[in-house]
Amino acid sequence: MTQREYETAGYVIAGQAELTxxxxxxxxxxxxxxxxxxxxxxxxxxxxxxxxxxxxxxPAQVHGATIEQPRRPARRWTADRSMKRRSATGVVREAFL
Structure with a gap:
């Protein structure tokens, strides 16, 4: 058994586990x-x-360092209200609002 100074919430995507x-x-x-x-x-x-x-x-710490969230890719809005986001591979993805 262990205790932590922070609360933890989780969601199971796949598999099975037992939590005591x-x-x-x-x-x-x-x-x-x-x-x-x-x-x-x-x-x-x-x-x-x-x-x-x-x-x-x-936020929990791992080996004494706070885990930083990755920065979101920059967004660019176009005149037709579509949002284009450049992925890490340079591919432009579109989402319409």
């Missing part, structure tokens, strides 16, 4: 979400290849 939270066991599967409050004793056990998204508040 303050003595209670919760089975997580694709489409489930969870919340681990700050200072709560908890442990995860992966049961099947597991893919999930986790967010922490306040």
């Amino acid at each position: 939270l303050e003595g209670r066991t919760i089975n997580l599967k694709s489409g489930d979400s969870w919340l681990v409050p700050a200072q709560a004793k908890h442990a995860y056990r992966i049961q099947k290849t597991f893919t999930a998204i986790e967010a922490t508040a306040p």
Whole structure:
């Protein structure tokens, strides 16, 4: 069991895991979400290849450094109200509003 000073929220994309939270066991599967409050004793056990998204508040630190969010690509608006965004490969993608 471990405790953290931040809360963690997550969403399961694929797979299965078991979350033990303050003595209670919760089975997580694709489409489930969870919340681990700050200072709560908890442990995860992966049961099947597991893919999930986790967010922490306040932002967690890894090896003493705060994880920085990547900067969004620059947006450019055109006269017809379409938005063009240049991807990392230089390809222009369009989205109409």
